[in-house]
Amino acid sequence: MFERLDDWPSIHQFRNQSPPTNEDDLFSWIHMVHIPGPFEQTISDGFDRLIRHHRATNQRWLAVSGASHMGKTQAVTNILIERAMQKPEQWRTRSGEGVLSTPYVYVVAASNQEARGLLATISKACGLPDAGTEQELKQRLAEMLPRLGTRLVVVDDAHMFRRRNDAASRVTDGLRKILEIPVPFAFVGVDLHSSALLYRSSRNNDTAHQLERRHFPISLEPLDRRRDVVAAAELAHNFRKRMAAVTGLDIADALRDAEALAVVLHRSQGRPGSFLNVLKQAVIEAIAENDGVLTAGRLVAEAHRAPLGPLMEGD
Incomplete structure (x- = not known):
């Protein structure tokens, strides 16, 4: 649901409306209504810190890691929707050149996700073509995301980026290349140190070491x-x-x-x-x-x- 960026205004309206009188709608409202949790301010501050420090070529990124059912997705999506709806009249409006204003992008990693698939998912969410090679998709997003006014891309379920052994670096290499896109990325998931993002390899020049040195960590307990x-x-x-x-x-x-x-x-x-x-x-x-x-x-x-x-x- 949250991946459909065009639905965010209706989600925001439904959450903030008075409780429905119809019982079925009321039950949906109770499940959908957002309740501020203990980690929301920490994650919001982490987003701001990342945006401030993602400059030039430092390729900084944010890792939000915690066990399942900690409320990560609810916190992250609420932060993004609330920020997007601060100027609802500008959300997803087309500019004169036909691009959709999209300050915040939220996508969910698929099972055994790889870099090309993630780039295609982000492209589709932003209303951009999702065909092409990994390099072509990356170059297109590097050009277009700044034109869309994108301030942050959040990738949920990032534990789906799996790396099975020290020799299997292709996924990690692709993730590092994604950081060359000139907008900051935040990855959210369960135990990200077991994922390709922060896998602790024994190889001295491993790409994961470069990713680890560039990340801001938030660990939710x-x-x-x-x-x-x-x-x-x-x-x-x-x-x-x-x-x-x-x-x-x-x-x-x-x-x-x-x-x-x-x-x-x-x-x-x-x-x-x-x-x-x-x-x-x-x-x-x-x-x-x-x-x-x-x-x-x-x-x-x-x-x-x-x-x-x-x-x-x-x-």
Whole structure:
């Protein structure tokens, strides 16, 4: 959904509108509504730092790495959509020469992605031809992205760039060449040090070493269920404030219950994305089955019902 750049205005409008009255639309709204998480400001600051320092030939890039279900995609896409919608009248409008104004580009890496495929995906997202060799695509984007006013390209699921051994450098070589395009790139994914972007090879002159020296790292760690209870409570508070606009919803006491929130944090392994999903699922079930009333007990039950994978060590 987020890769369709022309959909961003409607996504922004849907997220920020009053809650729908139709139940199915309301459930969609609850799932789609954005709740600021603990990493959003860190990632936003990282984007700004990258844009400031990507100058001349230094080819700096940003790596946002963290476990699955940390809320990376939600944070990244919200930052980009909010920035794009600061001037909605200029978003994706055509200039006199026919190019689409696209200050921010968001694409998702495919399985076993290689550089040429990524370049083609970016080209297609920007309304540019996606045919040609890797070098032809790179040259076209190097020429056209500045004309589109592109300030940042974000590549999600960047762990899909895989490198299987020290000798397999073709993917890494292609990624390094992409950095020659005169706009900054941010790569977001799970454990990027296992990807072709930051693979630690034993070869002295390996391309990955060049990529590593040029990157700004942001590493997202799960919330600790003992030390970070305040951050979890703030996340629940932000969610509760957003849900206050839903007529007839009674969830405040449950989302202030410290013991219930501790269980949700524990069951979600401290991953903010999973934590919020439990809250959203619990509220939807409360609307569907209990006239909008959510108790602490029902919240805990939803936390135990959620398919969150194996618990943390020591459980």
